[in-house]
Every structure is written in structure tokens, then in C-alpha cells.
Amino acid sequence: MKLPTHISLPGRSARGDAERAPVFAMVGNPNCGKTTLFNALTGLRQKVGNYPGVTVEKKVGTAYSQHGRPLQIIDLPGAYSLAARSPDEAVLRDVLLGRREDTPQPDRIICVVDASNLERNLYLVHQILDLGRPVVVALNMMDVAAAVGIRIDPAALERALGVPVIPCEAVNGKGLMELRLAMSRTEAPLAKHSWTVPAPIASAVAELQAALAQHDARSPLVARAEALLLLTDFDTVRVAGSKPLSARTHELLDAWRRRWTEEKTDWSGELIRARYAAIRGLTRDVILRDRDAKPSVSDRIDAVLCHSVWGWAVFAALMAAMFFSIFTLAEYPMNWIDAQVAALGDAVKGAMTPGDLRDLVTDGIVAGVGGIVIFLPQILILFFFVGLLESTGYMARAAFLMDRPMSKVGLNGRSFIPLLGSYACAIPGIMATRTIENHRDRLVTILVAPLMSCSARLPVYLLLIATLIPNDTVSAAQKAGLMMLMYALGTGGAFFFAWLFKRTLVRGGTPHMIMELPAYQPPRVAEITRQMLERGWLFLKNAGTIILALSIVLWVLTAYPKHDNPDATPTEQIEQSFAGRAGQVIEPVIKPLGFDWRIGIGLITSFAAREVFVSSMGVIFGVENAEEDTAPLRDALRAATWPDGARLFTPLVCLTLMIYYVFAMQCMATVAVVKRETNSWRWPLFQIGYMTGTAWLVCLLVYQGGRALGF
Numbered sequence: 001m002k003l004p005t006h007i008s009l010p011g012r013s014a015r016g017d018a019e020r021a022p023v024f025a026m027v028g029n030p031n032c033g034k035t036t037l038f039n040a041l042t043g044l045r046q047k048v049g050n051y052p053g054v055t056v057e058k059k060v061g062t063a064y065s066q067h068g069r070p071l072q073i074i075d076l077p078g079a080y081s082l083a084a085r086s087p088d089e090a091v092l093r094d095v096l097l098g099r100r101e102d103t104p105q106p107d108r109i110i111c112v113v114d115a116s117n118l119e120r121n122l123y124l125v126h127q128i129l130d131l132g133r134p135v136v137v138a139l140n141m142m143d144v145a146a147a148v149g150i151r152i153d154p155a156a157l158e159r160a161l162g163v164p165v166i167p168c169e170a171v172n173g174k175g176l177m178e179l180r181l182a183m184s185r186t187e188a189p190l191a192k193h194s195w196t197v198p199a200p201i202a203s204a205v206a207e208l209q210a211a212l213a214q215h216d217a218r219s220p221l222v223a224r225a226e227a228l229l230l231l232t233d234f235d236t237v238r239v240a241g242s243k244p245l246s247a248r249t250h251e252l253l254d255a256w257r258r259r260w261t262e263e264k265t266d267w268s269g270e271l272i273r274a275r276y277a278a279i280r281g282l283t284r285d286v287i288l289r290d291r292d293a294k295p296s297v298s299d300r301i302d303a304v305l306c307h308s309v310w311g312w313a314v315f316a317a318l319m320a321a322m323f324f325s326i327f328t329l330a331e332y333p334m335n336w337i338d339a340q341v342a343a344l345g346d347a348v349k350g351a352m353t354p355g356d357l358r359d360l361v362t363d364g365i366v367a368g369v370g371g372i373v374i375f376l377p378q379i380l381i382l383f384f385f386v387g388l389l390e391s392t393g394y395m396a397r398a399a400f401l402m403d404r405p406m407s408k409v410g411l412n413g414r415s416f417i418p419l420l421g422s423y424a425c426a427i428p429g430i431m432a433t434r435t436i437e438n439h440r441d442r443l444v445t446i447l448v449a450p451l452m453s454c455s456a457r458l459p460v461y462l463l464l465i466a467t468l469i470p471n472d473t474v475s476a477a478q479k480a481g482l483m484m485l486m487y488a489l490g491t492g493g494a495f496f497f498a499w500l501f502k503r504t505l506v507r508g509g510t511p512h513m514i515m516e517l518p519a520y521q522p523p524r525v526a527e528i529t530r531q532m533l534e535r536g537w538l539f540l541k542n543a544g545t546i547i548l549a550l551s552i553v554l555w556v557l558t559a560y561p562k563h564d565n566p567d568a569t570p571t572e573q574i575e576q577s578f579a580g581r582a583g584q585v586i587e588p589v590i591k592p593l594g595f596d597w598r599i600g601i602g603l604i605t606s607f608a609a610r611e612v613f614v615s616s617m618g619v620i621f622g623v624e625n626a627e628e629d630t631a632p633l634r635d636a637l638r639a640a641t642w643p644d645g646a647r648l649f650t651p652l653v654c655l656t657l658m659i660y661y662v663f664a665m666q667c668m669a670t671v672a673v674v675k676r677e678t679n680s681w682r683w684p685l686f687q688i689g690y691m692t693g694t695a696w697l698v699c700l701l702v703y704q705g706g707r708a709l710g711f
């Protein structure tokens with residue numbers, strides 16, 4: 001086969017008409033800085049974090065060449081090899097091989113490599129060079145390499161590979177201009193890529209290559225690379241949205257696979273060894289060590305943070321600090337927002353003439369949306385903490401610590417990153433399970449992830465804790481303790497159900513965890529603040545749209561139909577309203593838990609999202625107190641009674657209600673994501689059933705037990 005030595009970028013055709021932006025793919029090992037580079041080139045703000053597996057789905061953006069020409073860039077999940085082991089890696093493989101229906105095959109590939117770990121990173125590069133596409137190597141993390149005493153000669157690497165090698169530091173913006181220039185060149189050299197495929201495998205490669213070119217429409221070089229991959233990896237991980245191979249190719253592949261199994265030859269091992277030998281040859285003159293490797297700063301920190309005793313002490317202290325600051329730091333901004341909302345309500349009351357419209361504004365909109373907005377400071381603090389853990393590299397250490405307890409329930413530390421992420425929100429947590437290799441473990445992790453207390457539960461817990469304990473009698477530390485208890489309960493629940501599911505639904509052994517511990521990075525406060533504000537803005541947007549709409553709907557449902565007696569009390573009015581009737585229908589089911597029909601309305605509406613419980617309580621109990629001045633919601637809840645005058649929100653009921661929200665599956669968005677990720681309705685429905693069933697049962701035990709003990 002005669003190979004070209006250069007490939008030109010697609011661009012203006014000879015006739016000078018329509019121009020197609022060339023497509024670049026960002027490819028590299030996990031955590032080597034692809035997304036940082038992608039963001040710097042495109043101006044987008046995709047999530048970065050100092051642990052492997054942040055990006056799990058492809059993302060497309062546009063950058064501009066030095067001459068202002070648009071270039072399309074695809075950011076991809078990281079992988080150590082094209083032999084995909086998990087769904088996120090399969091996305092990378094399929095984009096590169098042109099198997100995706102929704103993504104064009106890249107014209108050029110930017111291989112991002114971590115300079116502090118060059119040999120290992122070059123393994124993937126070497127596989128990519130097989131594809132015969134023009135490659136630009138971005139030699140990233142030069143600062144990290146220098147810090148651990150590794151010196152690299154980029155020019156020598158460029159000579160060895162035959163493609164441009166650009167040293168850079170993505171976080172500091174160094175090397176970006178040079179990279180852009182290399183990307184802008186219309187003529188791109190192809191790598192001097194010759195390595196000898198072991199002879200016996202070569203004939204199989206040739207046969208399969210022909211089949212792929214003929215039946216699967218691959219170009220000769222891609223077909224060859226894919227043949228190598230198929231023969232050594234057998235293409236086990238499949239993802240939705242990728243074209244399957246033709247039947248003919250499959251037959252051929254199966255025949256070779258059978259033959260090699262019979263002959264007991266380890267061709268994939270042979271091939272890996274051959275590749276590493278080739279890489280060693282390439283890097284002989286490239287890596288120069290300055291001094292003997294001594295324990296790095298990261299190693300010294302890890303001696304404490306990964307210690308079997310100190311590590312746990314630090315973990316517990318970090319969590320305690322987080323919950324404590326949620327209560328103490330947020331106090332002032334919260335009081336301020338509280339006062340503004342109350343003032344707004346009173347101003348509206350004074351300005352508008354009494355009537356349904358005024359009630360809609362004060363009792364529906366101000367009470368509903370205001371009730372939820374006051375929790376913004378706490379949400380921001382939570383996200384700031386999560387950001388700190390993610391950007392410093394602590395996340396990977398937490399997973400390492402958790403490996404032991406996780407293995408007791410049949411999962412490994414890998415599953416802990418999605419679970420930890422679910423403290424912020426179950427949706428990114430469930431997405432992050434794509435990095436889990438074993439599909440059974442992935443399923444179990446998806447099933448239990450929503451048990452981790454997410455940020456939407458925060459307002460519910462905070463409201464109920466405030467109702468439960470009057471401000472002055474109990475210190476912030478005790479409130480934080482109660483909150484930690486809820487988080488611990490959810491986490492314990494997740495572990496318990498993971499254990500149960502691994503023993504019943506999806507049996508399977510405990511896989512070993514292989515995860516890189518990245519070097520610690522100083523926290524990037526600006527980046528963390530930006531991500532935190534983004535999440536805060538999302539929270540406000542939610543309050544201004546979904547929660548606003550639901551509050552209005554709920555207010556209408558509580559205001560109509562009108563009571564026959566115009567002098568009816570607000571409670572009597574709600575009682576016979578549409579919402580009241582719905583609440584009464586479910587009251588028999590929830591009365592054993594100590595909840596009345598008004599709480600029942602909140603349970604129904606918050607099925608959309610948990611924080612809607614707070615706005616619903618605002619609407620319902622705000623209406624009841626409509627005659628007085630706007631008071632904090634917790635006071636309204638404390639004043640609420642059963643028809644016989646007994647207090648409704650007793651401490652026991654508040655606690656039970658919090659526990660209900662720990663376990664119940666009250667989130668439409670999560671249901672939708674689980675449906676998409678598991679590709680069936682079976683699992684999300686099962687999840688709703690088991691979580692809400694558990695919530696009911698545990699609440700029954702707590703409430704009735706508490707009653708029996710005299711609370």
C-alpha cells in the first residue's frame with residue numbers, strides 16, 4: 001500500500017464555494033488537561049477537575065485559527081488505550097473510528113499528553129498514529145514534569161514521531177499560540193510511524209482490514225488500525241448511537257477469536273509488548289531526568305491523607321467543616337434575604353387592593369419563590385466545597401480511602417466518585433458512572449446514587465431543622481450535627497442497598513480498583529467560584545421558572561373552588577380546594593408517619609423536585625397566615641396544628657419528614673437520566689419503587705417508634 005506523507009485540511013474547494021470547518025479531536029489519557037486546553041481554545045467553560053474521568057461525553061466547540069478561520073474541536077473523554085473498557089472510553093474509540101452517527105470523523109487529532117508521565121501517555125498516541133490521520137502532540141503539564149525533576153526535549157520527540165510537538169501549560173495559557181499555529185497549517189505531515197506488527201497476527205489484520213474496508217466503508221488506514229484493535233480487544237464495550245459492525249466482519253472476527261482461544265496464544269499481550277518496545281525506542285533521547293526522583297510533595301501529603309487512620313480523620317474533619325460553615329457562614333446573607341422577601345411581601349400587600357390577584361402575588365409567588373431563594377447562600381457554600389475537593393485532587397484520595405468500605409459491599413472505590421458527586425446532584429453523579437468498567441457495578445451505582453443527599457435536599461433539611469429547633473436554644477454545631485446525620489443516613493442507605501443489590505439482583509465479584517492519584521494542585525479559586533456561581537445561577541433560574549410556575553399552579557389549586565361560606569378560615573378554604581382534596585386522598589397512607597394532608601400536598605408536588613416541598617409549604621402555610629404580616633416560614637410551620645389543636649410539626653414529625661426526603665425518589669430529572677443511561681424504563685421504575693417504599697417504611701418505624709418512646 002502506498003501511503004501519503006502529507007494530508008491537507010479540508011477547506012475552500014477549488015471552486016471557492018462553501019467552506020467546511022476542519023474537525024479536530026482532543027484525545028489523551030484521563031486528567032492530562034484536554035478540557036482545560038479545549039476551554040482555552042474555544043472560550044467555552046466545560047467542567048475540569050483534578051481527577052480522572054471528569055469528561056464522560058463528547059463536547060463540540062469552535063476555535064479560530066491564527067487567520068481567523070473557524071475550526072471545530074471535539075473534547076472527548078480520556079482513555080489509556082483505544083481498547084475501551086468502559087462506556088466513556090467507547091465514545092472516544094467510536095468517534096475516532098468514525099462509527100458515530102452524530103459526529104463527523106475528525107480530520108486531525110490533537111493528542112494531549114502529560115509530560116510528567118510521558119511513556120504511559122505515548123501508548124495511546126502510538127495507537128492513534130495507526131489511524132494515519134494528521135496528529136499534533138500537545139505536550140502538556142510541562143510545569144508538573146519540571147517540578148518532579150523530569151526534563152523533556154520536545155524537539156527530540158518531534159524528530160522521533162515526525163509530527164509537531166508543542167510544549168504547553170494549559171492552565172497558565174502557555175503554548176496556546178504555538179498550538180493554534182500548528183493547528184492552522186493547511187498541510188499537515190503524517191507521522192513516520194513504522195512499527196512491526198508480530199508476523200502471525202499480521203495475516204489476520206490484513207484479512208480483517210479488507211473486510212472493514214469493503215463492508216464497513218472504512219478508509220484503508222483506519223481499517224488497519226481498527227482491525228488491530230478488534231483482534232486484540234474483541235470490541236466488548238458498546239455504546240448507544242454508534243454504528244455496529246457488518247455481519248461479515250463479525251463472522252471473520254469470531255473465527256479468529258475462536259482459533260486463538262484454541263491455540264491458547266496471547267496475541268493482545270504480544271501486541272502490547274511490541275508497542276511498548278516501540279515507544280521505548282521513540283523516547284530514548286527524549287526524556288532526560290534532572291535528578292533522582294525523590295518523594296514529591298504530593299507523596300508526602302498522601303502519606304497523611306491516604307493513611308488508614310489519619311486519612312479518615314481528615315475526611316471526617318473536612319465534612320464537619322463543610323456542614324458547620326453551611327450553618328454559620330450562611331447566617332447573615334440568609335437573614336438579609338429573609339428580610340428582603342418579607343419586606344417585598346408586605347410592600348405588595350400594602351400596594352395592591354385586597355383580592356385574588358394580590359393573594360396570588362403574595363401567597364403564591366412571593367411565599368413560594370421567596371421561601372426557596374433564601375437557601376441560595378447555603379447552596380453556594382456546598383458547591384464551593386465540592387469545587388475545592390474536585391480541583392485540588394482530593395476527590396481521587398477520597399475514592400482511594402473508600403475503596404476498603406466499598407469493597408465490603410461489593411463495589412470498589414471507583415464507584416465512590418459518582419456517589420460523592422451525587423452530593424451536589426445525582427444527575428452528574430449518574431453520568432460519571434460511565435467510567436465504571438463493569439456494567440453490573442455501574443447499574444448498582446446508578447441505582448443507589450440518588451440516595452446520596454443532593455443539594456436539592458438542603459433547603460428541605462434546613463427548613464425542617466429550623467422548624468425543629470428554635471434558633472437560640474441550640475448551637476450551630478448541633479444543627480450541623482443533625483444535618484451530618486441525614487447525610488450519613490443517606491450514604492449508609494446507599495451502601496446498604498449496594499450490598500443488597502450485589503447479592504440479589506446483579507450478582508458479581510468485587511472488581512479491583514485501578515485509579516491514578518493525580519498530583520495535588522493548588523485550588524483554582526477563580527475557577528471554583530465561577531462554577532459555584534454557575535450552579536447558584538441555575539438554582540435561581542429554577543426558582544424563577546419551574547418553582548414559580550409550580551407555586552402559581554399550587555396557589556390556584558388551593559384557592560379554588562371557593563368555599564361556599566365567604567367567612568371560612570384559610571384552612572377550611574384549602575381543605576376543600578382541589579389541592580386539599582388531593583392531599584386528603586393520600587392522607588390515610590401518610591397519617592401513620594405523622595403527616596397530615598397539607599404535608600401530603602407537599603409530598604405530591606415535590607415529586608417534580610425535592611426543593612418544591614419548601615415552596616409548597618410556603619404557599620400552603622403562607623396562605624393560612626395571610627392575615628398577619630409575612631413571617632418566616634419556620635414560624636408558620638411551628639404554629640400549624642391538627643384539627644384537635646395538637647402541634648403538627650412536632651420535633652418527631654420534622655425528623656420523620658427529613659428522613660422521608662433522605663430516602664424517597666423525588667426528582668423527575670433523575671428519573672429521566674436513569675432511563676436514558678440504562679436504556680429502559682425498568683430501572684427507573686424499580687428505583688422509584690424501592691426508594692419511596694424504603695422511605696415510607698423507615699418513616700413508619702421512626703415515627704411509631706418515637707411515639708412509643710413518648711416523643
Ligand SMILES: Nc1nc2c(ncn2[C@@H]2O[C@H](COP(=O)(O)OP(=O)(O)OP(=O)(O)O)[C@@H](O)[C@H]2O)c(=O)[nH]1
Pocket residue numbers: 028029030031032033034035036037047048049050051052053054055056076077078079140141142143144168169170171172391521
Ligand atoms: N499544573 C498544571 N495543571 C494542569 C495543566 N493542564 C491542566 N491542568 C490541571 O489538570 C487537571 C485536569 O484537567 P482537565 O482539563 O479536567 O483534564 P482532562 O484531560 O479533560 O480530564 P478527563 O476529562 O478526566 O479525561 C485540572 O485540575 C487542571 O487544572 C498544566 O499544564 N499544568
Ligand SMILES: [Mg+2]
Pocket residue numbers: 034035036047048054055076077078
Ligand atoms: Mg476532560
